[in-house]
Amino acid sequence: MTGFVLSETREHVGIVTLNRPEKLNAFNDAMTDELDAAIADALRDDAVRAILIRAAGRAFSAGRDTRELGHRRGGESNFAHVRRAQQRNLSLMAGHKPVIAAVQGHAIGGGFEVALAADIRVASEDAVFRMPEIRYGLLPDTGASQVLSVLIGPARTKLLILSGRPMAARQAEQWGAVDVVTSREELHEVAFALAREIAAGPPIALALGKQLADHAWGERVRSGIGLELVAQTALFATEDYAEARAAVREKRPARYGGR
Numbered sequence: 001m002t003g004f005v006l007s008e009t010r011e012h013v014g015i016v017t018l019n020r021p022e023k024l025n026a027f028n029d030a031m032t033d034e035l036d037a038a039i040a041d042a043l044r045d046d047a048v049r050a051i052l053i054r055a056a057g058r059a060f061s062a063g064r065d066t067r068e069l070g071h072r073r074g075g076e077s078n079f080a081h082v083r084r085a086q087q088r089n090l091s092l093m094a095g096h097k098p099v100i101a102a103v104q105g106h107a108i109g110g111g112f113e114v115a116l117a118a119d120i121r122v123a124s125e126d127a128v129f130r131m132p133e134i135r136y137g138l139l140p141d142t143g144a145s146q147v148l149s150v151l152i153g154p155a156r157t158k159l160l161i162l163s164g165r166p167m168a169a170r171q172a173e174q175w176g177a178v179d180v181v182t183s184r185e186e187l188h189e190v191a192f193a194l195a196r197e198i199a200a201g202p203p204i205a206l207a208l209g210k211q212l213a214d215h216a217w218g219e220r221v222r223s224g225i226g227l228e229l230v231a232q233t234a235l236f237a238t239e240d241y242a243e244a245r246a247a248v249r250e251k252r253p254a255r256y257g258g259r
Contacts, residue, residue: 006056007038012049012199013192014042014097016134020058026065027110030072035114036088043095049206050199051092053118054102054188057137060127061111069136069245078236081230082229085110088116090225093218096207100196102191103127104184112141116151119210121177122149122191124184127169129177137244137254141232146224151176152218 006017016038018025027035042051055061072081092114093100100117107129115121115129131140139145142160148157152175160167172178182190198206235241239257247254 002030002034004028005034005038007041009045009047010192011196013195014045014048014051015195016042016053018053018055018062021055021059024059024062025055025057025111026062028065028068029071031065031087032085039088039092043091043097049201049203050195051095051097051099052102052191052195053099054191055104057105059111060101060103060104060107060115062106063065063109063111063132063151079229079233080246082232083249085127085142086225088227090112090222092117093143093214093221096210097236098195098206098210100191100195100198102187102236103129103178104187105132109140110142113144113147114149116143116177119213120179120194122180122187122194123169123172123178124187125169125181126232127172127178127181128166129165129169129172130166132164134162134164135244136248137238138235139228140233141228143221143225143228145228146221148177149224150221155250184254192215195224205228 004020006019008015016035018035020026020031042048072078098120099118100120100122101115102122103115104124104127107115107127109132112129112131131144133139145157145161148160156175159165167177169178169181173181178192180190243256244254
């Protein structure tokens, strides 16, 4: 274990902390494995009634570590790579414990999608959310296209994922992607207080309340995430993806042909 993810339990709140601040909590394979394990442990632990996902340092997460973009461990296929990443967020959504995300600074790509997998999002005033995958000839693949469509509507979702534009905390709150905005200094205190308040409730009622609130859209979101898997796997094989990566690497505008 590298300590890229820290876990503790306080007052029935399982606190999972992203802890790679020098890299803006960008996910490499080791950090991803630790996050998956920490979330699985919190979901299994009977002493945990609510889960708080937060981050050390000035950013929540910069998404996938750019040094590992396109890297596949042990010959893993693109399909298996995306599906494995999806399973973590699906487990947060389907799990019976309420999940709160505390977001400061940048929440980019897969980092934003971890926050979207939570039931409630608390953001600092300096939080900025962004889905930049289009720049690489790709699309979000761990839930953003589906969850954002529920939270902020299809048109605004398309605006974010097709342009790659950033969304500031107050705008996210106004649109419905963030539930509470607070100061940077008070973020962790406010988020933990909310998680503790929820965790003080009766566990069975908490589980059923989450299930009822998700009933209207939960199956559609899970089905849509399956479509994200198919779409992203296909995009990895396109000439557009190869050209987009080359353009980023060579620091030039992309030249897409034929369309």
